Amino acid sequence: MQQLLQQLINGITIGSFYALVALGYTMVYGVLKLINFAHGDLFMWGAYIGLTGLSLLATLLGGGGPVSIFPVAVIVMVTIALIGVLIERIAYRPLRSAGRLAPVISALGAAFILESLARNIYGASWKTYPTGLVPAGRVALLGGVRISIMQVLVLAVSFLLMALLYLFVYRTRIGTAMRAVSLDHEVSRLMGIDVDRIIATVFLIGPGLGGLAGMIVALYYGSFDFTLGWIFGLKAFISAILGGIGNIPGAMLGGMILGIIETLGAGYVSPQWKDVIAYVILILILIFRPTGLLGERVAEKL
Amino acid sequence: MLRKVLLLALAAVLVLPLFAGCKPKEAAPIKIGVELPLTGDYAYEGQGMLKSIQLLVDQTNEAGGLLGRKIELVVEDDAGDAGQASQVAQKLVDAGVIAVIGAYNSSATEPASVIYNQAGILHITPSSTATRLTEKGFQRFFRVCFLDDRQGLFAAKFMKEVLGAQKIGILHDNSTYAQGLAEHTKRYAEQLGMNVAFYDAINPADKDFTPTLTRIGGAGLDAIYFTGYHAQGGLLLKQSADLGLKLQWVMGNACNNPELIQIAGVENAAGTYVTTEPLPKDVNVPEAKKYVEDFKARYGEEPASVWWMMAAEAFNVIRYAIEQTKSTDPKVLAEFLHQAKNINGITGPILGWDEKGDRLGTIHVAYVISDKGEFILNPQQPSP
Incomplete structure (x- = not known):
């Protein structure tokens, strides 16, 4: 029982990372019907920009400490958001009327470019975040189950961000415009919505959140390299599909479910079988709910 | 006479390029x-x-x-x-x-x-x-x-003789190398009468090994031998400390690298043993x-x-x-x-190779990671 609770906590932590990254996939898909394969690598770049920011601040202020996380987090979000908008401008917008496949290839190209840039600029070796930024203590919950302060913070921040995003999309004018654009570009334009601007906004928010997730993951695990975006990007993409792509609560749900299934598979069967177990369950879910758990429309593209 | 000189000169002109052509060929790298x-x-x-x-x-x-x-x-x-x-x-x-x-x-x-x-x-x-x-x-x-074979024997003997372990776990990462070392260690450990109560593999592409670690933590092992690479080794040490597990880690020679300690954090890496060939300075x-x-x-x-x-x-x-x-x-x-026999190698004397091409002998030792985050030669080594 104690082990089961511990495994659930492990799974929710992993799942919250998948969910945070999945938000970026699902938002872009919602408005553009495009799988933004560069998203995983924008997430990875968040980890690197965060590292640069923290080291800079540490040399400038000498130490920095936990407080330095906040300004650096803002820098990371802004930088990655700008890179996201830039990619949309250069690689996606010119191809918007070019059919389905061209933007997908363009997105894959952007992903490879981002990954190679990270490797060439930062080098191929593993990078480590400074330790001691977050107190290392652990809280013992009932029955000897442990949750670290870091885990509590990660979960709190993740849920807060997801809730804020949900409120933004469903309760603000820009959010309403986004949902309108996701239904139909032409009609939205007739209604006086600046579609290009809404899409640019999506490319600010999605990558911004993704970049922040990259920094949180790097803070949590302490080390990473330039391949970080690949596995998290893939798992997050699957989470988005599982939850119903284009659907924000779906991305959160999909991430959590994938994280928990993987963890239980690794913890109770074998880590070698966890992917088999996880994906058999996912295929079953998709057979019975082809649009994903919370998806409404059939994903008719790609 | 003039004709002879001219002929000689002509001959020289014709032949010289041949010699000239030879020279770079001889000095080809x-x-x-x-x-x-x-x-x-x-x-x-x-x-x-x-x-x-x-x-x-x-x-x-x-x-x-x-x-x-x-x-x-x-x-x-x-x-x-x-x-x-x-x-x-x-x-x-x-x-x-x-x-x-x-x-x-x-x-x-x-x-x-x-x-x-x-x-x-x-x-x-x-x-x-x-x-x-x-x-x-x-x-x-x-x-x-x-060979991994020799390291497996060394690791099994180290856990039994130096750590006094009876119930051990072995974790690899499904790579050719790590799985090989894990299998040899398991075989020798069982020959030495130890109980291999946990034997499994992680996926090295993952970042989070807490599900596996939680399971290992519940198995009541005297020692756990990880045969994979240092990037994952470091994460395993860090995450097992985060989970509050008190595991005695022993790691294979692919973890013999300062990055292991950097990734794990010094406080989490201290006390970990590494079986390996000696460090260059040793x-x-x-x-x-x-x-x-x-x-x-x-x-x-x-x-x-x-x-x-x-x-x-x-x-x-x-x-x-x-x-x-x-x-x-x-x-x-x-x-x-x-x-060839007895070559003065940089890594110690090379006794020679067997017919398969495997180097004879062994130079494995056990290091322990100190509180300062250094690999130091463990004072106790198993019998040769």
């Missing part, structure tokens, strides 16, 4: 291939190994080369990937190398070795220790490192001391892992074979190495 992971997960090792080889090659060339010819390195990056290894192996063959040093990991060495064997090239791996690499009957394949032969000094003088850092030294050793062996045989024919060199 000896091409030696290097196949290492210069990018990807193992790039840190690959880069350091390349530096080591470059150091020795430059020293050799400054001293006049070999057989009056310069050494030219042809370097290819396999990224530690089996698919890429086959491609770059073919490139090295096409470049006309007589010998290849590489690859780093067994998964990359295995497909490449088939290609080098077909091309008849001398192939020496500095660091791939999977047993089955030398089971294919390749006559020109050698290693300067030692090898007690003059050749090793000279290598460490020269490396420091050139690069301003100490050679950080034994694999860097093994890469230098691989070149040293090729150089020795060329010097002794006065030949650059891979067949002659390979036959020579099969007969």
